[in-house]
């Protein structure tokens with residue numbers, strides 16, 4: 001694989017990684033795991049774009065409530081970031097480019113959500129660790145919604161399939177959530193920038209009885225690769241994720257989710273509805289890993305995909321790795337067209353075919369919406385179908 | 389001119405002959421009950437009338453208000469005033485009941501070349517009708533039939549019937565699975581719909597519905613044909629004696 005090796009050699013290891021660790025991280029770019037998890041997206045191109053991206057070393061522009069404090073990660077008491085660089089070598093490159101990163105330390109429950117801005121196009125942000133103290137609750141939001149003026153969603157600039165990110169446009173972010181015992185975090189992201197090009201990693205570690213809610217919704221006309229890794233490390237830790245994505249003509253979405261049940265009585269509930277329109281490519285890879293000690297783990301993953309157009313490509317791969325007998329695990333992945341029964345029901349009430357198809361498509365997406373951006377996201381999806 | 393005229397109808401479902409030479413006439417102002425054993429073809433008739441894909445007419449004629457139904461798209465039939473209350477109403481998560489009802493009503497108005505009704509006026513009407521059917525207005529906000537109980541789904545079908553005001557209502561076992569109160573509510577809804585200008589085809593297994601909705605005629609469907617027709621007393625005889633005597 002022709003990763004830009006020379007450019008890589010100029011990079012220095014990020015402060016939380018020793019030289020040997022960084023060498024392994026660079027090696028991982030050519031490794032077997034990278035080949036598997038980047039089957040549908042061009043890792044070398046993304047890696048190169050990261051190496052050339054503007055390094056955004058400044059602290060994140062978050063309006064911090066008094067309950068939270070911002071520190072440089074390498075000057076804080078936080079332990080090194082726990083990221084599996086064999087699986088996520090790009091995180092190492094991002095940190096090498098943009099610095100050790102930042103820590104938002106949430107010591108008490110803030111009264112307002114923390115709004116975390118997405119990096120600018122073509123920029124790689126320094127990793128951000130959000131550490132939530134025991135028993136605290138925090139809401140995190142990142143939002144790029146179309147303005148609600150009733151106008152249709154702008155068409156992506158580029159015609160045809162977004163074969164790969166253009167080297168100049170890719171933005172990158174690494175967000176790490178560390179949830180102490182009995183704490184709670186909600187991550188809500190709405191990504192509706194028409195031709196966004198993004199790679200992101202969301203890495204979460206949950207201790208005993210911690211709870212994480214993820215609500216990610218997006219419309220993709222460009223290239224969006226989302227890596228999510230949730231480690232349910234403490235007994236009774238819980239993940240609930242509900243998401244919806246519209247992959248528009250020419251768009252490319254690649255979602256790679258890994259949930260690790262690493263302790264007893266851990267629970268995960270995942271629902272992802274993705275709709276691929278026009279000539280687009282939509283990938284969802286949901287992997288549930290139940291470790292040896294995770295007796296009584298309870299996992300439920302459902303990924304439904306609609307391919308609206310014969311030229312839309314959908315890849316969904318359920319992966320289960322279970323090293324424990326005493327578990328409950330349901331994993332469903334479907335790819336289909338609009339439900340014929342539902343379509344006939346609507347037609348039998350007098351709706352025209354195009355109206356019925358639109359309503360069912362929209363319903364399918366809305367069924368994957370939850371959280372603070374559910375309503376504006378539903379409106380943005382509706383605007384898309386109004387202009388389609 | 390009959391509201392509905394079915395002559396010598398033969399129809400296949402997925403290539404299998406189900407309706408075999410069926411003839412039936414419904415005039416405006418009439419209610420016809422269709423009874424018959426399980427699998428005799430009652431729902432098939434309803435689906436053929438509504439134009440469900442996979443149901444193919446192989447012989448005979450079906451005219452509705454003098455228009456030839458065969459070959460018409462399902463939405464065109466609905467816009468022309470045909471309504472099928474489904475035996476198994478479909479759940480559509482993510483599409484709210486209200487939005488669905490409004491879209492259906494708008495498409496009827498558009499087909500008639502009329503202006504759309506204001507959302508506020510329509511919603512008010514829908515809420516009032518829902519309440520009269522014992523459906524809490526909350527049901528209008530929920531996904532279409534999503535998580536509704538069997539009885540709630542049937543009430544929702546009647547709500548659509550009353551909102552869309554079709555010329556012919558085909559009710560496929562709308563009484564099945566209803567408790568006694570719900571049965572009366574649904575029957576009251578149908579009686580409210582009934583007028584000199586429209587007709588009802590009432591598919592049912594139970595004579596008790598016909599105590600509330602008095603039919604002009606009762607037909608027995610067996611193996612894809614109408615084997616007996618009569619007035620409401622035929623239904624009473626069927627209730628008492630079953631279907632066996634018909635094949636003797």
Ligand SMILES: Nc1ncnc2c1ncn2[C@@H]1O[C@H](COP(=O)(O)OP(=O)(O)OP(=O)(O)O)[C@@H](O)[C@H]1O
Pocket residue numbers: 401402404406424425426427428429430431432433
């Ligand atoms: N999609 C299908 N494919 C094959 N056969 C079918 C299909 N749908 C219906 N049939 C068959 O057609 C026959 C008539 O079915 P239909 O549903 O019309 O009966 P029904 O009179 O409505 O019965 P019930 O009283 O149980 O509702 C049955 O033998 C049924 O199995």
Ligand SMILES: [Mg+2]
Pocket residue numbers: 430431432475560561
């Ligand atoms: Mg039936």
